[in-house]
Amino acid sequence: MKQTLILCAITLALVGCASPINKDEYNQLVAQAENEIMLASKTNFLWNNTEKFLKESREAMEAATVATDRATRLGGSDKAMKLAKKALQEAKLAQQQAKDNANPVARFQ
Numbered sequence: 001m002k003q004t005l006i007l008c009a010i011t012l013a014l015v016g017c018a019s020p021i022n023k024d025e026y027n028q029l030v031a032q033a034e035n036e037i038m039l040a041s042k043t044n045f046l047w048n049n050t051e052k053f054l055k056e057s058r059e060a061m062e063a064a065t066v067a068t069d070r071a072t073r074l075g076g077s078d079k080a081m082k083l084a085k086k087a088l089q090e091a092k093l094a095q096q097q098a099k100d101n102a103n104p105v106a107r108f109q
Contacts (some may be wrong), residue, residue: 022077023049023065025081026061026077026080026081026084026109029081029084029088030054030057030058030084030090031087033054033084033087033088033091034054036088036092036095037050037054037087037091039091039095040091040092040094040095041095043095043098044098045094045095045097045098045101046091046094047093047094048090049090049092050090050091050094051087051089052086052106053083053086053087053090054083054084054087057079057080057081057082057083057084057087058077058080058081060077060079060083061076061080063076064076064077064079064080088107103106
């Protein structure tokens with residue numbers, strides 16, 4: 001009986017310490033990615049998959065918020081964060097590519 005109560009107490013303590021989905025951090029990351037995508041599209045160097053990654057990120061976050069079990073929530077939110085970071089990185093790299101190709105120099109040897 002004592003073991004069962006101790007086990008239940010430990011389980012409740014661990015479940016209570018689980019990190020919730022941080023929507024503020026995610027929303028801030030998505031807003032930053034959208035701004036970077038807008039800047040990259042103005043230079044006409046936006047990469048093909050950047051907007052797709054952001055869309056998949058939103059879908060993963062929606063699935064995570066409606067999920068009933070903890071594993072699906074955490075897995076979905078992790079996937080959403082990774083995809084949003086990937087979209088942000090691609091948008092920044094597209095801007096860098098535009099800067100690098102703005103004044104090309106032909107070098108002949």
